[in-house]
Amino acid sequence: MSAADQLLVVIDPVARRIDGESVRIAKDVLCAGAQAKICWPEGVEEFSRALARRGGRRPVVVGDDRTLLRTVTLLQREGGLAPSALSMVPVGTAPSLELARSLGVPLGAVAAARAVLEGSPRRLDLLVDDSGGVVLGDLCIPAPARPLAPTVWGTCRSLVRTLVGAPSPVAAALAHRLRVEADGVLLSDLDRPVAGVSLAMAGGAAQVVVEGGSGVVVRARASVVTVSAGGSGGGSGGVCGAGFRYRVGSVVAGPVWTRTWTTGSWCLTLPSPTPRA
Template sequence: MSAAEPPGDGDHQLLVLIDPLARRYDGESVRIAKDVLSAGSHAKICLPDGPDEFARALSRRGARRPVVVGDDHALLRAVSQLHRERELSESTLSLIPVGAAHSLELAHALGVPRGAVAAARTVLDGAVRRLDLLVDDSDGVVLGELRIPAASPPAGPPHTIWDTCRTLVAALVRPAPPSPSGPSRTHRLRVEADGVLLNDLDRPVEGVSVTAQGDGGLADVVIRTTSGETLTAEAKAVTVAGPDFRYRADIQVAGPVRTRTWTVRAGAWGLILPPVDG
């Protein structure tokens, strides 16, 4: 890992963590982001070679405000680490989104500007917004949306050679998808919202989604049944149980599990976003 600390004219003390995938994907955007941040702050630029170096640099940030240059994976990695260290509530993160379009959907949904220049200026001149977080009973975090069953990840370039191998193996062993006229998969899930039973195992569902409202302290729960019903609720805690199921939390697929509870942590983390006019 290499690091440098060019002089800056601003009072910002930043730790700029540049994800290696971002450097390979769009080196020009990375260079622009570095130039803007270095001109307006005292920025320490870190170029970790992988997740371990990324984690070490973040843990040694001191009083510097972390700035992640990368995609949704890099942002989630930073939030997850700070949560595990129990320092998330005291930290404020910034993101400069660099990556393929499908890997930046979460960043843009959260309100991070598109483009290196706009995002870098937001790092310097933006405002902190405290956002809600979904935390599960295994200490995993969800910044945006949780889906059950787990949807297939969007197509895009794999991150490592191991991802390439997994993709090739999956393509060889994956059964052919059902025809459009065939029956859709159903799932038997028991869903409780704040202790209130919304759905039981005797009513099959096509899917369940849980989304933190952003800063409202509640999650939106949507259940789609096989009979065409849509059940909705708001809750601070959601428990799902049933036969082994997988779920997709933001961009990561987890499971199988037989039961899992997600709880909203109001204002659990801070993200620098453009100021809201008015």
Template sequence: MSARDQLLVVIDPVARRTDGESVRIAKDVLGAGAAVRICLPEGPEEFAKALVRRGARRPVVIGDDRALLRAVTVLHRERGLGSCAVSVVPVGTSHVLSRSLGVPSGAVAAARAVLEGVERRLDLLVDDSDGVVLGNLRIPPVTSPAAGGTAVDGRPWLRTCQSFVRTLARPARVASAPGPAPARLRVEADGVVVVDLDQPVEGVSVRPGADGLAEVEVRPTSVGAAAGPLRARGRTITVSGADFRYRADAVVGGPVRTRTWSVRTGAWGLTLPR
């Protein structure tokens, strides 16, 4: 029996809790077409150990986008992405990432793709803390410091009194929640500045392209006339400025003051339908 016909099926605990029926169907389809070893980890450590000790078996993850991202991260840090393709059967809370990568929806179709599909090599974004991005990286606007009941001069009772007096002094009206404040970030693509700190932005998005380059889109805050997005491409993307958070696929990172993402061409393989 070839290594392709031997599978290590790692079933994420979230998938088992949220949709046990789809998990059972996927197990049945996979078991009918290959020699299957089932692993039921209870947490991230057991999940990682199962993948590291997979031997010659092909890893198959039954789980949501977070489980797929976790599997690729483990294999990347163990330097195992070059020796195997990752397969996934989407079950759980979110499948946006897996669908965007071409994985079929539904337990039966996805399990059949694992058995009958082919490996496709994909680019990977790796940051300077060894985190990975498979699909989209987004830097949302920062939250306004005024939101959430900030104390005045360190005296919350004074803010309460001032608010009460203002309420008595003017007609009642519906209060609007303060929106997120624009971010001031410096974004560079291969050392070339796309936007600098003097231009507030509403958001930044980065994703791996199809030819070894990352695609960057910066949305400046409009002043007067609408400002169109700024676009660039590069192998290395650096973002710096005030503390910012970012969403890498399904995981939120930060806050950080600077972070660099580099493209690894064809760094990982995903099993997809022929």
């Protein structure tokens, strides 16, 4: 058996606490079908060390979406994404496995373990940001939440607007002032309100959608996307001094003043396609 046919199975401690039975089943199936070294790290540092010492073994992680993201981030930082495919056995609550489900990983312990042994590597897209973070799903920068004012003050302002017929500032309050560049091409600048920005990977490139505060939508396809927030000065209708936040699945990151995402790829072992009759 070659080194490439050997497995390094790293089991996240949270998975053991949440569903020890599924962990046991996955371990038994993997050990029955391959030469597998099982690691039981107790924390993030031990998890990282186990992965770094894998040698020529194929890495298999047992855990939820955060476990998968942590693993891909570690492999990307050490340049270990390209040589071999990563495999996953999802163990966790349903909300914590949304990414695994969307990628096509079987959610049952037996089916997922068999996919590790019998599946084939699939090349997938990802985004890497300038801080070393990795994005495996779609990313969006939603409109900022409107700051909450005291109830009485908010009621008074509404009454005054009604009496004098003044335009409501809601649209301006719920818009960013963002500079968005796609491969060096300016899609939106700080003088224009932005209701939201989204990045979706497809065919090795990021599909960028910028929704303007006036309802205008700008689309582009790019390999490098940079988003920057406006300054802290008031009166422009933007969010002052807060930067912007972005969301990937259920995880919210930020606030940050600027972020650059660059497209990349990784390999994940998935069930082999069923031959057509």
